[in-house]
Each structure stands twice: as structure tokens, then as C-alpha cells.
Amino acid sequence: MATTGALRIGFVGAGNMAQALAKGFIASGLTQGQHMIASCPPADQHLLQQMELLGLETTHDNRDAAAASDVLVLCVKPNVVGPVLHQLAPCVAPSRPLLASVALGVSVATLEAPLPPGSRVMRLMPNTPALVQLGASVFTRGSNATQADAQLTQRMLSAVGECSEVPESYMDAVTGLSGAGPAYAYMVVEALADGGVRMGLPRPLAVSLAAQTLMGSAKMVSATGKHPGQLKDEVCSPGGCTIRGVQALEEGGVRAAFISAVQAAATASIDTSAALAVTAPAADTSAAATVLSRRPPHKQMASAVGKYLCLMSFTQDTVADYSNYNTDDYIFNSCRSDSLYGSLPPLSHSFVTNLNFASYEASSLAHAELQTRYKQKTKLNLRAGYIETNKKSFRRK
CATH class of the missing domain: 1.10.3730.10 (ProC C-terminal domain-like)
Known part of the structure; x- marks a missing residue:
């Protein structure tokens, strides 16, 4: 990829990894703060404030970041990569930007699927010591990425530490070793x-x-x-x-x-790669937005994902987090439930729920049934209904 003038780098997401890379790029002299831009939802304004202290331009619209960048670095959670890519698709072309993702477990094929034909992508796995130019990073190129793209990626990651190009089959092992x-x-x-x-x-x-x-x-x-x-x-x-x-x-x-x-x-x-490889059904975003608008706040988590197929990774401390869940037609900001599935034991694996709100009315899935289905390790297909996120009923014991 040939670039003229200063290299312009954008970040979708402004969390720890994005900040570490931005600080590392500046400290190494690769680029300057005024040539970078970061985007994230209004609920994460505090993260953008940290980017602004580095001199970056900031925005709440991911598409603005894409339009202003030669390289766009995707620094979001795996469960929101799909919606973000669908939102960015109209702004991505074979010419620019080069899209580089650091999202855990998101394969090159998953990155390329929602984008226009010929889009150039890179899958990266840096680590946080990039902040002090001692990062250990690897990358693998997408099917349309060029040798020039690989050289640019090598240059970027080498500016913040050691960098190697590897086959994609190595990426999960690299995640477990140098990523974590x-x-x-x-x-x-x-x-x-x-x-x-x-x-x-x-x-x-x-x-x-x-x-x-x-x-x-x-x-x-x-x-x-x-x-x-x-x-x-x-x-x-x-x-x-x-x-x-x-x-x-x-x-x-x-x-x-x-x-x-x-x-x-x-x-x-x-496990994350396998879950994200499941094909999602077409989303009716307008219907989901209508549902969201007429539901009280404590029920919004179930509504927020609409008809999207979402990965829900549960841990002992955080049971469901849909913050930064963006689509073209609406943005669901920090739709978090700390009570849904609250009395379930911590899950060591991820499973998928297909939430269909076309018939969003009377039914409610009993907590006992939810536990039974979890123990059977099945996919929950909640058609013709919704989960009643009543805080008293589902509060963690």
C-alpha cells in the first residue's frame, strides 16, 4: 500500500490496546498524534479523553475514523466485530483503508466476509508492552492483502517492539503465549x-x-x-x-x-473463533430499534441485540456485556445486564443465543429451563419471546 505524506492511523475502540499502540506509535516516531483518530461510543468518552491527551482526533462515529485513515485498527471485543464491520463496509474499499484487527479469535475469513470484495485486511496479535516499545507482535495477512501491506504492518508493529509474520494457524497459540x-x-x-x-x-x-x-x-x-x-x-x-x-x-x-x-x-x-464462525441470520434493525425504544431500562439488554447472532462469553464477574454494540441504524451503548443468568455458575465456555424479537410479547423462559439448557450445552433459540430480565428473579445469589 503506497501512502503519501504522514501515515494516518485510525482506531475503532479506544481501550487499553488501542492506547498502548497509539502511545507506542508516537513514542517511536512512526507518526504523530494529530495524524491519528479514535472512535468509540459516547458511554466510553473517558477513553477518548485519554486519546485526546495524546493529540488524537476523536469521534463517536466509526465511519469518520475509517474515512480519515490509511490504516484502520479494529480494537473492539469479538462479540461486536460483526456489527462494526457491517457499519464500516460502505467506508471500506480495495484502495483504502487497510483494515487491521486485534480482536481475539476473529479469523481473516470472518473479517473479510462483511466487507466489499477486494478489501484488504490484516489479523494482528500485539501485546500491551507495545506501550514501552517492547511489544511481541505477530500478524497474518488476508487474502487480498499485498506485499506492501505486509511491509507496512511490519513497520508499524516493529515500531513498538518485535514483530513476525506467521500463518493464521499460529494465531490462537500466539494469543495464549505472548498475547496473554x-x-x-x-x-x-x-x-x-x-x-x-x-x-x-x-x-x-x-x-x-x-x-x-x-x-x-x-x-x-x-x-x-x-x-x-x-x-x-x-x-x-x-x-x-x-x-x-x-x-x-x-x-x-x-x-x-x-x-x-x-x-x-x-x-x-x-472457542471464540468457532463461535463467531456460526452464520448469523439477517438482522431487522428497524424492528429491534422499535422494541428497544419501548422497553424499560432493566429489560433493554435482551432487546439491544435485535436479531443478531451474538457471542456471549460469561465469566464469574461479568455475565453479559453489549457495550459498543453498533449498527448502521442504531447504537446500543453499554446495554449491560448484571442480573440475567445471575445465579448460573461461572461458564468456562461460550455459547450462542439467537434472539428473535419478531414476536416480542408474552413468553418468558424460566430460569430452571435456562439452567437445564446450559448444562446440556445447547444453543438457546429464543424464538417468539424474550427473557424477562427481572432483577429480583435473576439476581446472583
Whole structure:
């Protein structure tokens, strides 16, 4: 992709990853704040304020960001990628912008499907240390992306750390390793610092020593090219204190824990890809908007998604979040329910609900039936009705 003048980068979504990339691009000199633009719904104005502090132009209309960008970076949750892409489709052409997505588990095919033929896309997996130009990023190109697009993407991600082009089949594993890896590393720093405090060190010194130790050790691996096991052995003197510490880690199962962590995160990405691959029915946005407008606030969550097929990923703390759910005809902002399915146990997998509001009237699905269907791991097809989101009935016990 040939660009003239300053490279213009847009962000759809202004959360942690978008902010990390924007700060990294500016700090590395790749571009300047005034040549970037970020968009997100009014409910996330506080995120746009952070972008404005960096000098970015901001907007509440994703289409404005697309129109102003050479590269448009999609930084939204997987469950809203589909509606956002449908909204952006009229603004995307084979000529520009290049669309790059960092959304978890969203495949190249899923990205390309709603866009005009010939649209150029990239699937990225950066990580948050891009904020300090120490990111570990990979990308895979879409079917219409050119060598010039790959070179531009390489240039962008290399400005904020290390970058490699990989086959798409690697992306889920990369997500579990380097995408989620900073969280694992922070836990190691915290645990080592706790050990230092346990043995009498002041907390600030313990944290500083732990962080520098991890950073220096990582540099040794990359600079020497030696196997990590060899470097470990070089520190462990026979009968010394280090080998005793290593023994304690082995007895605690530290290797298995890290392997399982990467596997669990990668599996979550695989599950997300599989759920998003389900074909959604055509959406009647005008009918859904009418339903939304005549429902009280505590019932809006069920209405907000209209006829879209939505991925709902449940965790112990957040049961359903449809914030940033955009379509061409209406924007559902922060339609969140903290009571629906509230007494269900935490789910370790994602499932799909097809909410059909063409006959939005009398029926209500009993909570007991919902639990039964969940245990059977079936898809909930709530046709001819809606879930009554009564806070007293569905509040988490």
C-alpha cells in the first residue's frame, strides 16, 4: 500500500490496546498524534479523553475514523466485530483503508466476509508492552492483502517492539503465549516481590529487583541465543541456593502451571473463533430499534441485540456485556445486564443465543429451563419471546 505524506492511523475502540499502540506509535516516531483518530461510543468518552491527551482526533462515529485513515485498527471485543464491520463496509474499499484487527479469535475469513470484495485486511496479535516499545507482535495477512501491506504492518508493529509474520494457524497459540503472557509475567514479578518481602525486603525494592531480574533474564535469552535451560543451569551451582529454589518451583508445579495457562488462553481463542464462525441470520434493525425504544431500562439488554447472532462469553464477574454494540441504524451503548443468568455458575465456555424479537410479547423462559439448557450445552433459540430480565428473579445469589 503506497501512502503519501504522514501515515494516518485510525482506531475503532479506544481501550487499553488501542492506547498502548497509539502511545507506542508516537513514542517511536512512526507518526504523530494529530495524524491519528479514535472512535468509540459516547458511554466510553473517558477513553477518548485519554486519546485526546495524546493529540488524537476523536469521534463517536466509526465511519469518520475509517474515512480519515490509511490504516484502520479494529480494537473492539469479538462479540461486536460483526456489527462494526457491517457499519464500516460502505467506508471500506480495495484502495483504502487497510483494515487491521486485534480482536481475539476473529479469523481473516470472518473479517473479510462483511466487507466489499477486494478489501484488504490484516489479523494482528500485539501485546500491551507495545506501550514501552517492547511489544511481541505477530500478524497474518488476508487474502487480498499485498506485499506492501505486509511491509507496512511490519513497520508499524516493529515500531513498538518485535514483530513476525506467521500463518493464521499460529494465531490462537500466539494469543495464549505472548498475547496473554504479560499477565503471567506480572504475576511472576508480584510473586518474587512477595518472596522478597517475606524475607524482609521493603516492597518497592523487592518489586524493582524482581522486575529488573525478569527483564535482564529475558534479554539474556534473546541476546545470547542460548536455550533457557542452559542459562538456568549456568546459574545453579552444585549444592547452592539457586538449585534449592529451582527444586521448590518444580515441586510447586510451576512448569505445568505455565503450560496450562498458555493452553487455556489459546483454547479460549479457538472457542471464540468457532463461535463467531456460526452464520448469523439477517438482522431487522428497524424492528429491534422499535422494541428497544419501548422497553424499560432493566429489560433493554435482551432487546439491544435485535436479531443478531451474538457471542456471549460469561465469566464469574461479568455475565453479559453489549457495550459498543453498533449498527448502521442504531447504537446500543453499554446495554449491560448484571442480573440475567445471575445465579448460573461461572461458564468456562461460550455459547450462542439467537434472539428473535419478531414476536416480542408474552413468553418468558424460566430460569430452571435456562439452567437445564446450559448444562446440556445447547444453543438457546429464543424464538417468539424474550427473557424477562427481572432483577429480583435473576439476581446472583
